[in-house]
Amino acid sequence: MTQTQALVRSKTYRLRPNTAALLAPAILLLVVFTQIPFVLTLYYSFRRFNLLNPERQGFVGLENFHSHLTDPIFWTAVQNTLVLVGSVLVITVLMGLALAVLFYQDFPGRGLARTLAISPFFVMPVVSALIWKNMLMHPVYGLFAWLAQRLGQEPIDWLAAYPMQSIVLMVSWQWTPFAMLLILTGLQSLSKEQLEAAKIDGANAWQEFRYIIVPHLAQTLSVVVMLETIFLLTIFAEIYASTSGGPGLATTTLPYLIYLKAFGEYRIGVAAAGAVFAVILANIVAIFVLRLIGRNLQGGRT
């Protein structure tokens, strides 16, 4: 076992000199497709470029960045982004973990149940947002309003009264299956013998979960958190289709703010500066979250 592993490793890692030349086209393509847009974004972030006002253009130094940093709307957007990502992460990981442990058990119809549980992830975000908005949460035509009326309650205008909570709910509904799927895969690599041994030693279900399953899933969980953080930081369609960032600024996140600057106000320079901030924020969040997760899970293992 260890011998073959060593063999594989030595083979893959010892690159011959000419492999660099063979790799070059692929790497070049990657650079062209990922780095050129970013360089252009950087370039525009230093320019005044309002599509509607072609007369006033040119380099303005850090003015676009300054415009964001002195704007209370920008800080609200950063805060909203963090609240959205944080809440969805906590909900989806906990729900995903619970569902994964549930679907890991043997029961009749498990295959079908698993497929159904995963299906929300395959609904397009805009479609899911419109269904939530018009068929479920609408205060006149929605299912929730109908239920509330049946129970003799006043219907709630969800998107006006609890906008951020509604968005968190929609996004969590969509992303819980993703967490569940990855965690379930992780669970399947857990050896049954270990669980049986724990049972023989007299561990109850909670102890089994806490001291065997969770530590075993450490790596899977950090992958889930990392991937979800990357995707959730760019959540846009749900907000665009349901609340349009409002009411007020309640659901204006950083991606939505950038969209507003670019396509609501046609200020490409300011939008580009916002995008640069979004990249910085994504990096900070990623480093922070991964450190936190890594430490906690390692602590749990020892």
Added chain:
Amino acid sequence: MRLWKFFALALATGSLALAQTTITIATVNNPDMIVMQKLTPEFEKANPGIKVNWVVLPENELRQKLTTDIATNAGSFDILTIGTYEAPIWGKNGWLVELKDLPATYDLEDIIKPVRAGLSYQGRLYALPFYAESSMLYYRKDLFAARGLTMPAQPTWNQVINWARTLHNPRGGVYGICLRGLPGWGENMAFISTLVNTYGGRWFDENWRPQLTSPEWKRAIGVYVDLVTRYGPPGVTGNGYTENLTLMAEGKCAMWVDATVAAGYLANPKTSKVADKIGFAKAPVAVTPNGSHWLWSWALAIPRSSKKVEAAKTFILWATSKDYIALVGRTQGWVSAPPGTRYSTYNNPEYQRAAPFAKVVLDSINTADPTKPTAKPVPYTGVQFVGIPEFQAIGTQVGQFIAGIVARRTSLDAGLAQAQAAVEKIMKEAGYLR
């Protein structure tokens, strides 16, 4: 070899088809434009050299697509559907083909004056009106009669508030008043601007200083928030023009103040459950009639980037002509004829008979003056908008803040103070303020 011959043949027939000019029109998905699209075969029959290709989008998407297209000179379209906000600004930027030397049969003098002025910049015409609208008050005659209320020729906002209180009956499925609440400069802010105007407020003073924390704004927004939260349907901040039109046509509103163009839809028994019960009155006033009702026109323009200007012009002249209006009258019924563009439509006895709202609409359009939108002097033109490129940003942001007040996320004073700060920032960065 055979395959090659086949390709050559295909290419040859392809180039034959190309002898025909194809023009691409971008337009908004309003009912009147859908009719235009349906009637296009008539145009193609009369002009066999021209084929028409349609791109139909909702208003917001259309605006984004057209603005980015024209500002970057991409040239994807030959005809653009734009409004009285865009036409002068884009004309000034040199993005549109000036429309001059029109044939005498077109009868340019027949176009309603304020509409024509709204589509011009410094006397040069940049778009021809497809339909035009002002705003007015729709009300339910049956509900008013049941309560012994009468509608005067010119209602006031105080009266409207009282009527809304009296007629509000949510258990009976009727809300006192429906008003726009969906944020956006062309949605809630169009209506709110007219309300602020008639309460004596203005967007900017003579030196471009924003006036959003003035007593007039506070009073107008206070009235608005009270009306929609006490006597409006639930979910007001999600209701734009289309949603309110549906609510009104379903019989769920006792009153509605909105675009005159809705009249044709509401008075048509095919589309409205309350067609025989709808009454029409002028938009309510408060302290001044100036700017109490708006002026808007959806119009057709040709971008400079188009390479088929002549064919595009032929189509525009057809779609905005007297003959086109008559064609719609004949095929769709006169009640659906494109309103607000030509004096001749309103002098037509057939239209007068089919459209009980004709007089109110014509009066409203004739008295809406974009050059004097408020009681106090202002440095801008436009009743329900400010004719500067920055207004889309300003209107959209302020619209969000007001929706925030309606949803009780901020107080009235705090919301308006935030809006004022946001507008000041935009105006400073755009160089209007130091």
